[in-house]
């Protein structure tokens with residue numbers, strides 16, 4: 001029997017918003033999820049008119065409070081199966097905790113809140129209400145991220161010594177916020193973005209990618225947080241030097257003023273026996289470098305069986321060939337993989353079964369608590385002469 005199509009309610013995303021678009025495409029990738037309702041804007045009239053303009057019929061709500069209240073009264077099967085939150089950072093905590101308290105699973109954008117204390121409160125509510133909660137750390141959804149995680153955490157390259165995890169952009173090299181550009185305006189306002197612009201916006205991705213690929217935690221952080229654009233309220237350049245839970249070291253860095261850089265995100269993981277390179281703008285493959293050997297490129301869709309470095313390759317690695325290699329997956333597929341995995345946990349939750357939500361396929365609420373603590377510690381360190389702060 002075909003699966004019941006899961007219903008998704010969207011919060012935020014009207015009026016020329018950005019990240020709602022890849023999400024809504026990713027929700028529809030498999031035919032097993034669809035957007036059915038939304039509270040698309042902070043202005044009730046715009047929220048309703050934007051819902052009427054949506055590409056296919058959905059039910060509009062004038063506010064997320066109205067949506068949560070109405071949906072919470074419905075039984076599972078009729079109500080939304082999960083909510084997607086794609087509002088600016090300062091509008092994550094309130095809808096998220098209300099949804100969790102109503103027993104509705106949440107897939108929320110990062111950074112999870114504007115303060116670590118809110119993330120901790122939210123995590124407690126998730127634990128108490130036992131609801132699936134996912135965070136949109138997009139890049140975890142690449143096949144190459146899963147593959148790299150398997151290679152590193154299975155010890156094939158030996159212990160991690162040092163990593164360079166970076167996310168370089170150039171779009172805030174001018175004061176776009178002074179022109180009223182929507183995405184720049186709230187990101188550079190501490191009340192709406194949190195303690196850091198660059199660190200919260202993209203430093204969290206570099207941080208999460210490192211933890212996901214290596215399975216290690218950041219235990220100490222030194223921060224250097226800079227603002228190159230005069231008059232800007234928050235940082236546009238975020239650099240940290242970190243100690244890892246195995247004693248290794250890492251540079252976790254991000255910038256938004258490096259002109260020409262689009263979404264130049266990547267990580268180099270240097271281990272005792274070799275190194276691994278992953279790049280988001282070239283995310284169909286990973287490169288392994290072993291001493292005295294030519295570089296090895298492993299391409300999505302071209303990995304299977306066994307080889308002299310990897311040994312036997314587990315089935316799931318080959319099974320993730322969604323389309324033949326050379327027909328590039330990218331950002332949307334990464335989002336789809338996250339929603340696909342989240343769907344599995346939501347279906348188990350609906351059926352009253354145990355679900356995992358363990359952070360191995362998409363980021364969970366504990367990852368959100370950690371990325372918030374990391375950013376706040378980096379900012380605190382920067383204000384105190386870059387002293388080492390324990391996480």
Ligand SMILES: NC(=O)c1ccc[n+]([C@@H]2O[C@H](COP(=O)([O-])OP(=O)(O)OC[C@H]3O[C@@H](n4cnc5c(N)ncnc54)[C@H](O)[C@@H]3O)[C@@H](O)[C@H]2O)c1
Pocket residue numbers: 011012013014015016017018019020039040041042063064086087088089091109110111136137138182183201
């Ligand atoms: N995972 C990623 O790769 C990625 C990429 C970009 C943005 N993000 C995150 O996604 C979130 C949104 O970013 P964006 O660039 O799409 O922002 P945006 O400014 O383009 O869109 C925000 C949307 O939220 C709406 N909104 C604001 N307050 C609301 C309220 N009270 N009720 C309903 N809607 C409300 C706005 O009207 C707008 O439609 C941020 O947290 C950001 O950090 C993540």
